[in-house]
Amino acid sequence: MKKIIAINASPRTSWNTGTLIREAAKGAESEGAEVKVYDLYQSEKFTGCISCFGCKLPEHQGVCVCKDGLTPILDDIRSADGLIIGTPNYLGDVSAGFRALYERLIFQSLTYKTEPRSYNERRVPVLFIMTSNAAEDFYAQIGYGALTVI
Numbered sequence: 123m124k125k126i127i128a129i130n131a132s133p134r135t136s137w138n139t140g141t142l143i144r145e146a147a148k149g150a151e152s153e154g155a156e157v158k159v160y161d162l163y164q165s166e167k168f169t170g171c172i173s174c175f176g177c178k179l180p181e182h183q184g185v186c187v188c189k190d191g192l193t194p195i196l197d198d199i200r201s202a203d204g205l206i207i208g209t210p211n212y213l214g215d216v217s218a219g220f221r222a223l224y225e226r227l228i229f230q231s232l233t234y235k236t237e238p239r240s241y242n243e244r245r246v247p248v249l250f251i252m253t254s255n256a257a258e259d260f261y262a263q264i265g266y267g268a269l270t271v272i
């Protein structure tokens with residue numbers, strides 16, 4: 123059975139982002155996947171990357187050594203077959219919680235070498251969802267089309 127991790131990176135658990143995350147989770151479940159949903163802001167206290175470089179040590183390669191509320195989420199993503207992650211648009215960007223998870227998730231995988239560049243042995247497909255309340259015709263004016271984080 124495929125294991126999917128779904129993360130709502132909005133502080134509001136059941137509003138726009140949370141609703142879409144849960145609908146996407148239902149879709150994956152209807153296809154036979156096992157889905158675990160996290161409301162990121164309900165986690166224990168967490169931070170972004172603290173630049174300790176512990177993840178580059180030979181004994182930890184690719185695994186963030188900072189222990190906090192993100193640790194179980196990072197562990198789950200590492201063993202997942204797919205990741206669904208959603209954030210509200212906050213000031214034209216992702217939420218602060220999303221950014222913290224993003225730093226911790228991506229930085230742990232970088233080897234800081236030319237080859238291989240990543241400690242990961244496989245790719246995890248990602249469905250990225252961003253909700254916002256700007257009118258659609260406003261998107262082009264302020265360049266949301268070019269907004270990419272992953």
Ligand SMILES: Cc1cc2nc3c(=O)[nH]c(=O)nc-3n(C[C@H](O)[C@H](O)[C@H](O)COP(=O)(O)O)c2cc1C
Pocket residue numbers: 132133134137138139140209210211212213214215253254255256257
């Ligand atoms: C701090 C903050 C900043 C926001 N900035 C934007 C923005 O720049 N552009 C936009 O379209 N919506 C913005 N919004 C609206 C939210 O992105 C939108 O309502 C989103 O769907 C809320 O998601 P939620 O219901 O899951 O919390 C902002 C909302 C907040 C609270």
